Amino acid sequence: MNSIVVPGEALCVEEEFMPFEGVYTLDGVVRANTIGIPIYDVVNRRIYIKPAKNPKRPKSGDIVIGVVDRIRDEMATIRIIGYDVTTTFKHTFTGILHISQVMESRAQNLYDFIKLGDFVKVKILNSYIPYIVSMKDPRLGVILAYCSKCGSQLIKTGDFLKCTKCNNTENRKLSVDYMLVKGK
Ligand SMILES: [Zn+2]
The missing domain is CATH 2.40.50 (OB fold (Dihydrolipoamide Acetyltransferase, E2P))
Incomplete structure:
Protein backbone atom coordinates (compact mmCIF):
# COMPACT_ATOMS: atom_id res chain seq x y z
CA MET A 1 0.00 0.00 0.00
CA PRO A 51 8.90 12.56 0.07
CA ALA A 52 11.01 9.52 0.93
CA LYS A 53 13.86 9.64 3.50
CA ASN A 54 16.01 12.73 3.01
CA PRO A 55 19.76 12.49 3.70
CA LYS A 56 21.51 15.85 3.36
CA ARG A 57 24.07 15.43 0.61
CA PRO A 58 26.22 12.80 -1.06
CA LYS A 59 29.96 12.34 -0.50
CA SER A 60 32.86 11.13 -2.62
CA GLY A 61 32.52 7.48 -3.66
CA ASP A 62 28.73 7.39 -3.32
CA ILE A 63 26.54 5.87 -6.05
CA VAL A 64 23.57 8.14 -6.75
CA ILE A 65 20.76 8.51 -9.26
CA GLY A 66 19.89 11.62 -11.23
CA VAL A 67 18.33 13.02 -14.38
CA VAL A 68 20.23 14.32 -17.42
CA ASP A 69 19.54 18.05 -17.43
CA ARG A 70 21.72 19.42 -20.18
CA ILE A 71 24.20 18.05 -22.72
CA ARG A 72 26.92 20.10 -24.36
CA ASP A 73 29.66 18.81 -26.64
CA GLU A 74 31.92 17.23 -24.05
CA MET A 75 29.97 17.69 -20.85
CA ALA A 76 26.55 16.95 -19.41
CA THR A 77 24.90 18.18 -16.24
CA ILE A 78 23.06 15.67 -14.09
CA ARG A 79 20.43 16.71 -11.54
CA ILE A 80 21.33 14.40 -8.63
CA ILE A 81 18.18 13.17 -6.83
CA GLY A 82 19.19 10.57 -4.24
CA TYR A 83 20.79 7.21 -3.48
CA ASP A 84 17.82 5.43 -5.04
CA VAL A 85 14.15 6.27 -5.41
CA THR A 86 13.45 5.47 -1.76
CA THR A 87 16.24 7.69 -0.43
CA THR A 88 16.17 11.10 -2.06
CA PHE A 89 18.08 14.20 -1.01
CA LYS A 90 16.10 17.10 0.40
CA HIS A 91 17.41 19.26 -2.45
CA THR A 92 18.85 18.22 -5.78
CA PHE A 93 22.53 18.80 -6.62
CA THR A 94 24.30 19.48 -9.87
CA GLY A 95 26.69 16.80 -11.11
CA ILE A 96 29.09 17.31 -14.00
CA LEU A 97 29.69 14.36 -16.31
CA HIS A 98 32.70 14.86 -18.59
CA ILE A 99 32.96 12.80 -21.78
CA SER A 100 36.13 11.13 -20.38
CA GLN A 101 34.05 9.63 -17.53
CA VAL A 102 31.49 7.80 -19.71
CA MET A 103 33.41 4.62 -20.56
CA GLU A 104 36.92 3.12 -20.26
CA SER A 105 37.89 4.00 -23.82
CA ARG A 106 37.30 7.63 -24.67
CA ALA A 107 33.79 8.32 -26.00
CA GLN A 108 33.55 10.38 -29.20
CA ASN A 109 30.13 11.91 -28.75
CA LEU A 110 28.09 12.22 -25.55
CA TYR A 111 24.79 12.11 -27.47
CA ASP A 112 25.49 8.44 -28.34
CA PHE A 113 25.41 7.50 -24.64
CA ILE A 114 22.86 9.67 -22.84
CA LYS A 115 19.90 11.83 -23.77
CA LEU A 116 18.02 14.64 -22.03
CA GLY A 117 15.58 13.37 -19.42
CA ASP A 118 17.30 9.98 -18.94
CA PHE A 119 17.52 8.64 -15.39
CA VAL A 120 21.14 7.68 -14.71
CA LYS A 121 23.13 5.98 -11.97
CA VAL A 122 26.50 7.67 -11.41
CA LYS A 123 29.41 7.65 -8.97
CA ILE A 124 30.46 10.82 -7.16
CA LEU A 125 34.20 11.55 -7.47
CA ASN A 126 34.63 14.59 -5.20
CA SER A 127 33.15 16.06 -2.01
CA TYR A 128 32.09 19.56 -3.03
CA ILE A 129 29.58 21.24 -5.34
CA PRO A 130 29.42 20.97 -8.29
CA TYR A 131 29.94 17.24 -7.99
CA ILE A 132 32.06 15.50 -10.60
CA VAL A 133 30.47 12.18 -11.59
CA SER A 134 31.42 9.04 -13.51
CA MET A 135 29.42 6.31 -15.25
CA LYS A 136 32.28 4.00 -16.26
CA ASP A 137 31.35 0.98 -14.11
CA PRO A 138 28.91 -1.63 -15.59
CA ARG A 139 26.50 -0.85 -12.75
CA LEU A 140 26.54 2.81 -13.80
CA GLY A 141 24.80 4.44 -16.73
CA VAL A 142 21.22 4.91 -17.89
CA ILE A 143 18.62 3.19 -15.69
CA LEU A 144 15.44 4.55 -17.28
CA ALA A 145 14.90 6.26 -20.64
CA TYR A 146 12.05 7.48 -22.80
CA CYS A 147 11.60 7.29 -26.57
CA SER A 148 12.85 10.46 -28.28
CA LYS A 149 10.14 10.05 -30.96
CA CYS A 150 6.99 9.36 -28.92
CA GLY A 151 7.96 9.72 -25.23
CA SER A 152 7.03 6.18 -24.17
CA GLN A 153 9.24 4.20 -21.81
CA LEU A 154 12.02 2.26 -23.53
CA ILE A 155 12.71 -1.36 -22.63
CA LYS A 156 16.06 -3.16 -22.88
CA THR A 157 16.40 -5.61 -25.75
CA GLY A 158 19.91 -7.06 -25.84
CA ASP A 159 22.41 -4.20 -25.95
CA PHE A 160 19.97 -1.52 -27.07
CA LEU A 161 16.64 0.01 -26.09
CA LYS A 162 13.37 -0.43 -27.90
CA CYS A 163 10.12 1.53 -27.74
CA THR A 164 7.11 -0.70 -27.12
CA LYS A 165 4.82 1.80 -28.82
CA CYS A 166 6.55 2.91 -32.04
CA ASN A 167 9.36 0.28 -32.34
CA ASN A 168 12.03 2.99 -32.45
CA THR A 169 15.40 1.67 -31.23
CA GLU A 170 17.94 3.78 -29.36
CA ASN A 171 21.43 3.44 -27.93
CA ARG A 172 22.61 4.41 -24.47
CA LYS A 173 25.41 3.59 -22.06
CA LEU A 174 23.17 1.21 -20.12
CA SER A 175 23.55 0.28 -16.49
CA VAL A 176 23.16 -3.44 -15.74
CA ASP A 177 20.47 -2.17 -13.34
CA TYR A 178 18.34 -0.75 -16.19
CA MET A 179 14.69 -0.41 -15.04
CA LEU A 180 15.52 -1.45 -11.48
CA VAL A 181 14.65 2.10 -10.40
CA LYS A 182 12.71 1.01 -7.34
CA GLY A 183 15.77 -0.17 -5.40
CA LYS A 184 18.13 -3.11 -5.37
ZN1 LIG B 1 8.39 5.51 -29.37
Whole structure:
Protein backbone atom coordinates (compact mmCIF):
# COMPACT_ATOMS: atom_id res chain seq x y z
CA MET A 1 0.00 0.00 0.00
CA ASN A 2 2.64 2.55 1.05
CA SER A 3 5.14 1.65 -1.61
CA ILE A 4 7.30 4.24 -3.35
CA VAL A 5 6.06 5.69 -6.64
CA VAL A 6 8.02 7.27 -9.48
CA PRO A 7 7.01 10.27 -11.64
CA GLY A 8 4.23 9.42 -14.06
CA GLU A 9 2.88 6.47 -12.06
CA ALA A 10 -0.95 6.35 -11.90
CA LEU A 11 -2.37 6.65 -8.35
CA CYS A 12 -6.15 6.97 -8.59
CA VAL A 13 -8.85 8.71 -10.58
CA GLU A 14 -9.82 12.32 -9.84
CA GLU A 15 -13.27 11.33 -8.56
CA GLU A 16 -11.70 9.31 -5.71
CA PHE A 17 -9.19 11.84 -4.35
CA MET A 18 -8.51 15.51 -5.11
CA PRO A 19 -4.96 16.11 -6.33
CA PHE A 20 -2.98 18.03 -3.69
CA GLU A 21 0.84 18.11 -3.54
CA GLY A 22 3.38 16.28 -5.71
CA VAL A 23 0.77 15.01 -8.16
CA TYR A 24 -0.77 16.03 -11.47
CA THR A 25 -3.88 15.02 -13.38
CA LEU A 26 -3.97 13.75 -16.95
CA ASP A 27 -7.26 12.64 -18.54
CA GLY A 28 -8.87 12.30 -15.10
CA VAL A 29 -6.10 10.08 -13.74
CA VAL A 30 -4.01 11.41 -10.84
CA ARG A 31 -0.30 10.66 -11.33
CA ALA A 32 2.84 11.15 -9.25
CA ASN A 33 4.93 14.19 -10.17
CA THR A 34 7.77 13.30 -7.82
CA ILE A 35 9.38 10.34 -6.08
CA GLY A 36 7.86 9.40 -2.72
CA ILE A 37 5.09 7.66 -0.83
CA PRO A 38 1.49 8.37 -1.92
CA ILE A 39 -0.77 9.40 0.98
CA TYR A 40 -4.49 8.84 0.48
CA ASP A 41 -6.06 11.33 2.91
CA VAL A 42 -9.56 9.86 3.32
CA VAL A 43 -10.68 12.58 5.77
CA ASN A 44 -10.08 15.45 3.37
CA ARG A 45 -10.49 13.26 0.27
CA ARG A 46 -7.21 14.38 -1.20
CA ILE A 47 -4.00 12.71 -2.35
CA TYR A 48 -0.43 13.88 -2.02
CA ILE A 49 3.11 12.52 -2.18
CA LYS A 50 5.21 12.40 0.96
CA PRO A 51 8.90 12.56 0.07
CA ALA A 52 11.01 9.52 0.93
CA LYS A 53 13.86 9.64 3.50
CA ASN A 54 16.01 12.73 3.01
CA PRO A 55 19.76 12.49 3.70
CA LYS A 56 21.51 15.85 3.36
CA ARG A 57 24.07 15.43 0.61
CA PRO A 58 26.22 12.80 -1.06
CA LYS A 59 29.96 12.34 -0.50
CA SER A 60 32.86 11.13 -2.62
CA GLY A 61 32.52 7.48 -3.66
CA ASP A 62 28.73 7.39 -3.32
CA ILE A 63 26.54 5.87 -6.05
CA VAL A 64 23.57 8.14 -6.75
CA ILE A 65 20.76 8.51 -9.26
CA GLY A 66 19.89 11.62 -11.23
CA VAL A 67 18.33 13.02 -14.38
CA VAL A 68 20.23 14.32 -17.42
CA ASP A 69 19.54 18.05 -17.43
CA ARG A 70 21.72 19.42 -20.18
CA ILE A 71 24.20 18.05 -22.72
CA ARG A 72 26.92 20.10 -24.36
CA ASP A 73 29.66 18.81 -26.64
CA GLU A 74 31.92 17.23 -24.05
CA MET A 75 29.97 17.69 -20.85
CA ALA A 76 26.55 16.95 -19.41
CA THR A 77 24.90 18.18 -16.24
CA ILE A 78 23.06 15.67 -14.09
CA ARG A 79 20.43 16.71 -11.54
CA ILE A 80 21.33 14.40 -8.63
CA ILE A 81 18.18 13.17 -6.83
CA GLY A 82 19.19 10.57 -4.24
CA TYR A 83 20.79 7.21 -3.48
CA ASP A 84 17.82 5.43 -5.04
CA VAL A 85 14.15 6.27 -5.41
CA THR A 86 13.45 5.47 -1.76
CA THR A 87 16.24 7.69 -0.43
CA THR A 88 16.17 11.10 -2.06
CA PHE A 89 18.08 14.20 -1.01
CA LYS A 90 16.10 17.10 0.40
CA HIS A 91 17.41 19.26 -2.45
CA THR A 92 18.85 18.22 -5.78
CA PHE A 93 22.53 18.80 -6.62
CA THR A 94 24.30 19.48 -9.87
CA GLY A 95 26.69 16.80 -11.11
CA ILE A 96 29.09 17.31 -14.00
CA LEU A 97 29.69 14.36 -16.31
CA HIS A 98 32.70 14.86 -18.59
CA ILE A 99 32.96 12.80 -21.78
CA SER A 100 36.13 11.13 -20.38
CA GLN A 101 34.05 9.63 -17.53
CA VAL A 102 31.49 7.80 -19.71
CA MET A 103 33.41 4.62 -20.56
CA GLU A 104 36.92 3.12 -20.26
CA SER A 105 37.89 4.00 -23.82
CA ARG A 106 37.30 7.63 -24.67
CA ALA A 107 33.79 8.32 -26.00
CA GLN A 108 33.55 10.38 -29.20
CA ASN A 109 30.13 11.91 -28.75
CA LEU A 110 28.09 12.22 -25.55
CA TYR A 111 24.79 12.11 -27.47
CA ASP A 112 25.49 8.44 -28.34
CA PHE A 113 25.41 7.50 -24.64
CA ILE A 114 22.86 9.67 -22.84
CA LYS A 115 19.90 11.83 -23.77
CA LEU A 116 18.02 14.64 -22.03
CA GLY A 117 15.58 13.37 -19.42
CA ASP A 118 17.30 9.98 -18.94
CA PHE A 119 17.52 8.64 -15.39
CA VAL A 120 21.14 7.68 -14.71
CA LYS A 121 23.13 5.98 -11.97
CA VAL A 122 26.50 7.67 -11.41
CA LYS A 123 29.41 7.65 -8.97
CA ILE A 124 30.46 10.82 -7.16
CA LEU A 125 34.20 11.55 -7.47
CA ASN A 126 34.63 14.59 -5.20
CA SER A 127 33.15 16.06 -2.01
CA TYR A 128 32.09 19.56 -3.03
CA ILE A 129 29.58 21.24 -5.34
CA PRO A 130 29.42 20.97 -8.29
CA TYR A 131 29.94 17.24 -7.99
CA ILE A 132 32.06 15.50 -10.60
CA VAL A 133 30.47 12.18 -11.59
CA SER A 134 31.42 9.04 -13.51
CA MET A 135 29.42 6.31 -15.25
CA LYS A 136 32.28 4.00 -16.26
CA ASP A 137 31.35 0.98 -14.11
CA PRO A 138 28.91 -1.63 -15.59
CA ARG A 139 26.50 -0.85 -12.75
CA LEU A 140 26.54 2.81 -13.80
CA GLY A 141 24.80 4.44 -16.73
CA VAL A 142 21.22 4.91 -17.89
CA ILE A 143 18.62 3.19 -15.69
CA LEU A 144 15.44 4.55 -17.28
CA ALA A 145 14.90 6.26 -20.64
CA TYR A 146 12.05 7.48 -22.80
CA CYS A 147 11.60 7.29 -26.57
CA SER A 148 12.85 10.46 -28.28
CA LYS A 149 10.14 10.05 -30.96
CA CYS A 150 6.99 9.36 -28.92
CA GLY A 151 7.96 9.72 -25.23
CA SER A 152 7.03 6.18 -24.17
CA GLN A 153 9.24 4.20 -21.81
CA LEU A 154 12.02 2.26 -23.53
CA ILE A 155 12.71 -1.36 -22.63
CA LYS A 156 16.06 -3.16 -22.88
CA THR A 157 16.40 -5.61 -25.75
CA GLY A 158 19.91 -7.06 -25.84
CA ASP A 159 22.41 -4.20 -25.95
CA PHE A 160 19.97 -1.52 -27.07
CA LEU A 161 16.64 0.01 -26.09
CA LYS A 162 13.37 -0.43 -27.90
CA CYS A 163 10.12 1.53 -27.74
CA THR A 164 7.11 -0.70 -27.12
CA LYS A 165 4.82 1.80 -28.82
CA CYS A 166 6.55 2.91 -32.04
CA ASN A 167 9.36 0.28 -32.34
CA ASN A 168 12.03 2.99 -32.45
CA THR A 169 15.40 1.67 -31.23
CA GLU A 170 17.94 3.78 -29.36
CA ASN A 171 21.43 3.44 -27.93
CA ARG A 172 22.61 4.41 -24.47
CA LYS A 173 25.41 3.59 -22.06
CA LEU A 174 23.17 1.21 -20.12
CA SER A 175 23.55 0.28 -16.49
CA VAL A 176 23.16 -3.44 -15.74
CA ASP A 177 20.47 -2.17 -13.34
CA TYR A 178 18.34 -0.75 -16.19
CA MET A 179 14.69 -0.41 -15.04
CA LEU A 180 15.52 -1.45 -11.48
CA VAL A 181 14.65 2.10 -10.40
CA LYS A 182 12.71 1.01 -7.34
CA GLY A 183 15.77 -0.17 -5.40
CA LYS A 184 18.13 -3.11 -5.37
ZN1 LIG B 1 8.39 5.51 -29.37
